[in-house]
Amino acid sequence: MQGGSGSVTIHEVAEKAGVSIKTVSRVINHEANVRADTKERVLAVIAELNYRPNPSARHLAGTHGYNIALLYDNPSPSYLIDLQSGALESCHAEGFHLILQPCGFHDQNLEATINNLIVESRVPGLILSPPLSDAAGLIEKLEQWGVLHARIAPIDVARPGPYVAVDDRGAAFELIGHLIEQGHRRIGIIKGHPDHGAGHWRYEGYLTAMRQHGLPIDEDLIVQGYFSFESGLEAGRKLLSLSDRPTAIFAANDDMAAGVLHIAHDMGIDVPGQLSVAGFDDTPLSRHVWPSLTTVRQPVQEMARQATMQLIDRIRKRGLSESGPSAMYCSLVIRDSTGAAPNL
């Protein structure tokens, strides 16, 4: 192994395999019209020399680039890391590079920023994570520019193009069902950020579960949150100050659930003795707080991996293939923050 300089080029591979560089190019790009034995021979040499095509040269010569951008707007660090590692994994496996692009959903210059990115980095496609997965204006521009995309956990599932989502609604439904089984009747909910699809579907799951079990929907028990700890704190305070306060609170993510826990401790309310609290996402935080949170595990990394694969697929096929959406499942994680409803 020699470091730094002098990496293997396509020419060396071609010479050693006794073919032209174009044939090697065909092999590494999975093109048709290469005889099986030729292909095999070339692949053997590639393996032997440990040849890797130079991404810059491909960029320069090719019609499309090998950079995929991951767009994100400030979700929680752990969510973001999962997203990244999933995307990174697929990119690595398929020889693409991942470009990180933080950007504000409500940023005035969003479209200009992304345009710059596309032009500068020759980005043939991007991954949109929530809430960008529902930035309608941006998505239209992308289609107009001929830039592909894959969306993660969008609200608007009718829009064309591939996306990967989890069954947020079903998972919330299941979670609320669990609480009801434990004897809870007054269950409060802290809704997620209105820009995010996930919040929307989790709320729907709550409503469905309540209705299906014949429980009344009390507007006082429904509070808007914004996925932040602080918003959970505030919403929790509101819910727990009600004269007829809920015996259980479902927060649409773990950060907000941690806020509820915080307030409950401040107010001297025992969890889960007097109050059950549940979150969503199964972030590390859910294990770190006390008592540890009942929550829902989402396969974020796997979602990112799949979305990236779908995107790469579309890039390879120049957007001609229409890989459908893929749905994934969540699993309920029951920990110490939920228990039987108190006897009143």
Place this chain on the structure above:
Amino acid sequence: MQGGSGSVTIHEVAEKAGVSIKTVSRVINHEANVRADTKERVLAVIAELNYRPNPSARHLAGTHGYNIALLYDNPSPSYLIDLQSGALESCHAEGFHLILQPCGFHDQNLEATINNLIVESRVPGLILSPPLSDAAGLIEKLEQWGVLHARIAPIDVARPGPYVAVDDRGAAFELIGHLIEQGHRRIGIIKGHPDHGAGHWRYEGYLTAMRQHGLPIDEDLIVQGYFSFESGLEAGRKLLSLSDRPTAIFAANDDMAAGVLHIAHDMGIDVPGQLSVAGFDDTPLSRHVWPSLTTVRQPVQEMARQATMQLIDRIRKRGLSESGPSAMYCSLVIRDSTGAAPNL
């Protein structure tokens, strides 16, 4: 603004400015020997056409690449995100790209992986975050390969090359001082991961503070941790099970401090009434747990930004300049998990 294809090239700039492409190249690379008025004219055209050099072409033609790799081994998500955004900021400002490279400190193939990265992506330099900042074998290889680096928070500050560090020792000293002022005498410490420099210096700070205040160092109060929540849980259990248990515990990071808090709650020990707990890093977690943690804020993002700038500087100067280390300061954040020592 036109998206997707047909970006401006150096030729168009050259033609419009009435110079050769080489002159344009000189201007954009800050090379000497360009008359001031020529330079100005070229810059004007560049601005007018909104020209951006094509990174791939630069890679291909140039002696060095424009990709900087950030090496990391699984620190906490929030730390990692801060690291990334700092590095990203500098890269963006200076026209470099950031490549993320997760890698295991103890991985057998570490050097081979990095070599691959360097060869494939033409990486002229990398940023080493803890604990990679002290991967002696890797660093020697890098020097051998002629690949530059900048280190973040290393243990071995004697080694040549730029690094950025905070005064971990001083901050821990100050924190322990604060606890002593509050009347604490038996102060336990949960040490950080032995691979990380930070853990080392924080422990030194503890020792110095204890000695300086004339307090005995009790081996029973010193427990090895590994920066994880679980290790904090275990270490906390050990400390709190002592017959003569400490009235305060300093954990070398927030995750471990959260573990101590968790155990204290399990054991029915009131915080801060019967036990004070302090962490380090000021992660979001420190605000989310209850009671919120007294901790130390580190300018992680700023460190990453500076380290990246230093690295880029060295790359531009081909490693000839020897920018020295830069040190940054931490600040004590006093919250609700610490208080006066209980009256025995």
Place this chain on the structure above:
DNA sequence: ACAGCGATTGACAACGTTATCTATACGCTA
């Protein structure tokens, strides 16, 4: 055996930039 035709392969010109080497312009000394 031979034309015909698709499957397979190759030669060579891009792609946009930097590096090298050469040519000109300018300012100074004798």
Place this chain on the structure above:
DNA sequence: TAGCGTATAGATAACGTTGTCAATCGCTGT
């Protein structure tokens, strides 16, 4: 004013790959 050295500028060849188009191979049907 000639001569010389040094700033400044340009022409052209890389860099490693893909795209285009032409050439050849190998099979089919007669």
